[in-house]
Amino acid sequence: MSKHTAAVDPAATPVAELVETTGHAGSEWLSRYSSSLMGVFGAPQRVLVRGAGCLVWDADGKEYLDLLGGIAVNALGHAHPFVTSVISSQLATLGHVSNFFTSPTQVALAEKLLELAQAPAGSKVFFSNSGTEANEAAFKLARRNTGTGDTRRTKIIALEGAFHGRTMGALALTAKEAYRTPFEPLPGGVVHIPFGDVEALKAAVDETVAAVFLEPIQGEAGVRPLPPGYLKAARELTARTGALLILDEVQTGIGRTGKWLASEDAGIMPDAVTLAKGLGGGFPIGALLTFGEQTSSLLSAGQHGTTFGGNPVATAAALATLHALESQHVLANVAAVGEHLRSALAAIPGVTEVRGEGLLIGFDLDADVAPGVVQAGLDAGFIVNSPGPRTIRLAPPLILTTAQADTFLAAFPAILQTAKDAS
Structure with missing residues (x-):
């Protein structure tokens, strides 16, 4: 071996x-x-x-x-020697500090993710412990995109076949009835539209929509890629109406499709992306990336948080994973x-x-x-x-x-x- x-x-x-x-x-x-x-x-x-x-x-x-x-x-298999050594070293140095403090690994990982995502100035990162927590943060971000004047943005669009997690907000975005029904009523305002149907998307997205949540490839639905042009159409519609375009790349991100993000080839810049799964190479970590100053300022101090998210060990694990993916x-x-x-x-x-x-x-x-x-x-x-x-x-x-x-x-x-x- x-x-x-x-x-x-x-x-x-x-x-x-x-x-x-x-x-x-x-x-x-x-x-x-x-x-x-x-x-x-x-x-x-x-x-x-x-x-x-x-x-x-x-x-x-x-x-x-x-x-x-x-x-x-x-992402790097089991017991990868470099990732294992980085995790062990960090844990022996500093394991947890809470969100009252930060650490060098947390800052460095945020900077690295924004670099890989080619994020514009003013973009930010929120760290969580899992994909469903990253999507919960994105759900709350969408709720802050309320609009102004007489027309209020109250609806969130997701797709049939979508899987965004099992906590209550993420579950509201998830389409499978077997997951949803035992826990209803779920947070309201989520509308599921047919998968991959651009005309259905056009009909659904108007000035009352706060956000559109999409997986570039639906994993739990059987690995179904969105048809060519769908993400571009979604970006044009959301930009026109003021809705956020939020891409769930929990399963497709961090090199899974041969690119850092599966959405790279679409030629668009979403408002937010969620990541997890392969990010920590087996160590639990998730992230919400928000693009641009306007979107990144929707959640202000005290409006969201986590005790363990972005702790030094998790962020060190993610940095090690990204380094190994690049260097090898x-x-x-x-x-x-x-x-x-x-x-x-x-x-x-x-x-x-x-x-x-x-x-x-x-x-x-x-x-x-x-x-x-x-x-x-x-x-x-x-x-x-x-x-x-x-x-x-x-x-x-x-x-x-x-x-x-x-x-x-x-x-x-x-x-x-x-x-x-x-x-």
């Missing part, structure tokens, strides 16, 4: 003094899990105990190629391996459509067997995800190699057949 994939024995780490990670079967851990943790996620598929690069191992010693990356989180030219790898995967998947019998950019890939099957494919994949040593009954999602570490991708491509026909035989 290279220095970037060297495995660490969990029994030889200080964690072993607190948790005995070896000598216990996965079934024992799962039994203890069901007795002690809320069942909001259902039963875990496996008990994972260590990782290295794109590989992880479970409590029973089985090895897996991680093609989900913690749902697009582990990882975005070029994302583009090349992603294209290879999409092309090869499209040629496999039983795959009816392949979508996505870079290493955010969704592909449809010719039968409702996607959950079975997930299980058969695990049995064969691959971690994938099924956002729908016929759809498989891949969001592996951005360091995935072509050779690793080829092991999955070679195994997939048999995995699919196993799922069909079991259905």
